[in-house]
Amino acid sequence: VLAQGLGATTPFPRPKDAPPGRLVIPKGAGPLLPAHRYYLANRKPVGFNPDEITERWGVGGIGIAPKLGWRLYIPIHLNKEIVSWTTRSIGDSGLRYITAGAEEEKIPAKSLLYGEDYARHAIVIVEGVVDVWRIGPGAVATMGTGYSQAQVLRMAKYPVRVVVFDSEPMAQKKARMLCRDLAAFPGNTYNASVDSGKDPSRASEEEIMEIRRMLQG
Numbered sequence: 001v002l003a004q005g006l007g008a009t010t011p012f013p014r015p016k017d018a019p020p021g022r023l024v025i026p027k028g029a030g031p032l033l034p035a036h037r038y039y040l041a042n043r044k045p046v047g048f049n050p051d052e053i054t055e056r057w058g059v060g061g062i063g064i065a066p067k068l069g070w071r072l073y074i075p076i077h078l079n080k081e082i083v084s085w086t087t088r089s090i091g092d093s094g095l096r097y098i099t100a101g102a103e104e105e106k107i108p109a110k111s112l113l114y115g116e117d118y119a120r121h122a123i124v125i126v127e128g129v130v131d132v133w134r135i136g137p138g139a140v141a142t143m144g145t146g147y148s149q150a151q152v153l154r155m156a157k158y159p160v161r162v163v164v165f166d167s168e169p170m171a172q173k174k175a176r177m178l179c180r181d182l183a184a185f186p187g188n189t190y191n192a193s194v195d196s197g198k199d200p201s202r203a204s205e206e207e208i209m210e211i212r213r214m215l216q217g
Contacts, residue, residue, distance in 0.1 A: 020106050024104040026062060026067070030073075035061075039090035040053055058075045074088060084109040097128075110151065111151065114141040122160035122215045123140050123155065123161055123162070124138060125140055126141050126142075126199075127166055128141055134201045156182060159187040160190075162191075163190065167199070
């Protein structure tokens with residue numbers, strides 16, 4: 001169900017640009033290994049084609065490594081340049097996501113929107129990179145329910161903005177806050193949620209098709 005965002009009365013002040021840093025690719029990052037390919041293809045309830053994920057999003061793998069072993073390496077692009085990265089565990093233990101530290105990224109990941117290079121007139125704003133992969137070009141991720149002022153300013157550039165956070169109560173509370181913040185800017189902001197799964201990556205194909213149609217609005 002869609003609901004138009006309501007909101008804030010004054011726009012955010014424009015933050016000062018942070019000085020660029022130096023990108024450091026994590027040790028061991030390379031092509032997908034069989035274990036990474038198996039994880040992607042067999043992810044429940046909806047798997048991904050590993051070759052398509054690599055070709056479109058540049059995703060690779062990390063095998064045996066001292067710090068980030070057996071994780072997906074997920075580059076974060078800005079204007080087709082890798083400026084930061086995150087990783088996703090393919091196992092059940094430890095942190096699911098580990099992102100580049102301040103000394104390892106050219107531009108802070110939380111000042112960017114994952115997937116923005118493919119954005120045009122409308123964007124679907126989701127929490128995670130896997131949600132972006134499921135929806136496809138036009139979806140952008142904040143990389144967590146927490147979002148920064150810089151990310152809001154990036155979202156505000158698009159005339160149509162649809163927030164599709166996880167269906168959990170806390171995530172929906174954050175989604176409503178984001179809609180209120182975005183309502184201060186020109187354009188239309190909507191809040192939506194999926195009924196067939198807790199997040200877009202687990203939603204039914206029918207709901208994903210409905211979300212994709214929003215990108216044409």
